[in-house]
Amino acid sequence: xxxTEPFDSIVPMKRINPIIIRNRDEILDRPEALxxxxxxxxxxxxxxxxxxxxxxxRRVKKKYSYLEDVYxxxxxxxxxxxxxxxxxxxxxxxxxxxxxxxxQFWEAIFFNKEAVFEPTATIFEDxxxxxxxxxxxxxxxxGADQLVExxxxx
Numbered sequence: 613x614x615x616t617e618p619f620d621s622i623v624p625m626k627r628i629n630p631i632i633i634r635n636r637d638e639i640l641d642r643p644e645a646l647x648x649x650x651x652x653x654x655x656x657x658x659x660x661x662x663x664x665x666x667x668x669x670r671r672v673k674k675k676y677s678y679l680e681d682v683y684x685x686x687x688x689x690x691x692x693x694x695x696x697x698x699x700x701x702x703x704x705x706x707x708x709x710x711x712x713x714x715x716q717f718w719e720a721i722f723f724n725k726e727a728v729f730e731p732t733a734t735i736f737e738d739x740x741x742x743x744x745x746x747x748x749x750x751x752x753x754x755g756a757d758q759l760v761e762x763x764x765x766x
Contacts, residue, residue, distance in 0.1 A: 613625040613626070614626055614627070614628055614759070614762075615627045615628070616628055616629070616630050616631055616755050617630060617714075617718075617742070617746065618745075618746060618749050619741075619745065619746075626762075628755045628758040628759060628762070629751040629753055629754065629755035629758060630714070630718035630721075630722070630751070630755050631718075631754070631755040631756045631759065632699070632718060632719055632722045632754045632755065632756060633697045633699055633715065633719065633756075634697065634699050634700065635754050635757070636722075636723065639699055639700045639701075639702055639703060639723070640700050640701060640703060640704075641703055642703040642704060645700070645701045645702070645703045645704035646704045648701070649686060649701060649704055651684060651686070651704055652684065655683075655684045656682060656683045656684065656706045656707070657683060657684045657685075657686065657704055657705050657706055657707075658679050658682075658683035658684070658685050658686070658705060658706065658707045658708065658709065659686050659688065659695075659698065659701070659702075659704075659705040659707075659708045659709070659710070660673060660676060660679075660685055660686065660687045660688065660708075660709045660710075661688040661689070661694065661695065661698045661708065661709070661710045661711075661716060662688075662689055662709070662710060662711050662730065663689055663690045663691075663694075663711055663713065663716065664711050664713075664730075664732040665732065666691055668711075668730075668732050669689050669691065672709070672730045673687065675730075676709050676728075679707075679709070683706070683707060686701075686704075686705075698716075698719070699719045699723060702719070702723045702725055705725065706726065707725075707726050707727070707728075708720055708725045708726070708727040708728075709727070709728050709730065710727060710728075710729060710730070711729065711730055711731070711732060711739065712729040712730065712731040712732075712739035712740070712742050712743045713732075713734075713737070713739060714737065714742075716729075717729055717739070717742055717743070717746070721746070721747070721749065721750065721751075722751065722754070724750075729742075729743045729747070731743055
């Protein structure tokens with residue numbers, strides 16, 4: 613068994629880092645990300661990427677609407693054909709507001725993004741626990757690469 617998050621468990625598991633969709637050298641550089649999103653280099657840019665439940669999206673968007681006074685906002689959700697993968701564009705953003713699901717949380721951590729996480733209630737994970745216990749966990753090696761090494765070593 614493999615653990616892909618640094619939670620303590622009573623079940624003994626080999627631990628690898630979280631699995632991230634891209635490595636740092638595989639995403640768009642800042643000029644290209646800005647160009648593709650039609651953003652100004654001189655502006656402060658914020659990605660609001662929230663893939664929770666539709667009502668949660670509207671609630672959280674309203675909660676952070678004040679950011680529009682400070683940042684050029686890009687809004688993305690999986691309900692309206694949002695950016696995918698959003699991590700490809702991270703170099704364009706100075707700040708991120710996102711959920712605390714596995715992918716969004718660990719991508720923001722791995723890419724060292726200034727972010728605020730909004731956990732939502734789910735059945736199979738505790739997003740609030742993830743934020744509380746893992747927000748300061750940093751790593752340089754993508755768990756996807758570690759997983760490949762383990763499989764190739766079988």
